[in-house]
Amino acid sequence: AQTVTQSQPEMSVQEAETVTLSCTYDTSESDYYLFWYKQPPSRQMILVIRQEAYKQQNATENRFSVNFQKAAKSFSLKISDSQLGDAAMYFCAYRSAMGGGADGLTFGKGTHLIIQP
Amino acid sequence: NAGVTQTPKFQVLKTGQSMTLQCAQDMNHEYMSWYRQDPGMGLRLIHYSVGAGITDQGEVPNGYNVSRSTTEDFPLRLLSAAPSQTSVYFCASRRQDSLEQYFGPGTRLTVT
Numbered sequence: 392a393q394t395v396t397q398s399q400p401e402m403s404v405q406e407a408e409t410v411t412l413s414c415t416y417d418t419s420e421s422d423y424y425l426f427w428y429k430q431p432p433s434r435q436m437i438l439v440i441r442q443e444a445y446k447q448q449n450a451t452e453n454r455f456s457v458n459f460q461k462a463a464k465s466f467s468l469k470i471s472d473s474q475l476g477d478a479a480m481y482f483c484a485y486r487s488a489m490g491g492g493a494d495g496l497t498f499g500k501g502t503h504l505i506i507q508p
Numbered sequence: 509n510a511g512v513t514q515t516p517k518f519q520v521l522k523t524g525q526s527m528t529l530q531c532a533q534d535m536n537h538e539y540m541s542w543y544r545q546d547p548g549m550g551l552r553l554i555h556y557s558v559g560a561g562i563t564d565q566g567e568v569p570n571g572y573n574v575s576r577s578t579t580e581d582f583p584l585r586l587l588s589a590a591p592s593q594t595s596v597y598f599c600a601s602r603r604q605d606s607l608e609q610y611f612g613p614g615t616r617l618t619v620t
Binding site for chain 2: 395424426433434435436438441443482484486493494495496497498499500501
């Protein structure tokens with residue numbers, strides 16, 4: 392079974408600064424997908440960014456980018472120019488691309504991101 | 509287009525009571541799933557469905573039943589509620605050929 396580990400329960404960053412959230416995962420599969428989800432206090436789950444394991448290029452979405460290191464099984468999220476609205480819980484998640492298994496995401500325990508004004 | 513809707517938003521049950529959490533989507537998505545989120549934890553998969561009439565177990569299925577009689581609806585049944593089932597429950601759906609999973613707003617369930 393796959394596991395996802397987020398080693399930072401809480402991170403704090405000054406507004407306009409850059410912050411990096413860490414995520415590592417364990418899998419024996421070669422084809423999979425990785426995601427970062429944001430959960431604000433409203434508790435709505437919002438997809439921030441995704442990465443296909445077969446793509447070497449790191450995904451980028453505006454101020455959000457990832458550092459995907461497949462050999463190291465690492466998938467960190469970098470938030471540039473942090474804004475007050477970025478304050479939330481951030482979850483790293485894994486999905487297998489192999490057929491035959493459960494269709495669902497495996498989540499880490501989350502990182503609580505605090506933005507200091 | 510309402511997306512994924514869940515009812516109720518909040519519910520309090522006594523131990524041993526039964527209830528059904530409702531989930532509906534209007535996007536004609538084939539795949540639907542239920543997760544629970546406990547304090548300090550990420551979401552964990554309870555049950556999922558890859559189409560009408562097809563359901564299967566996820567990581568934490570004990571104490572829950574599901575059925576999928578239509579593409580739109582995927583209810584989650586608690587047969588005999590226990591305090592360990594106090595949690596926030598999320599329903600999600602996606603197209604078979606898409607990576608993006610759409611989540612409902614969640615139901616906060618308390619079992620006393």
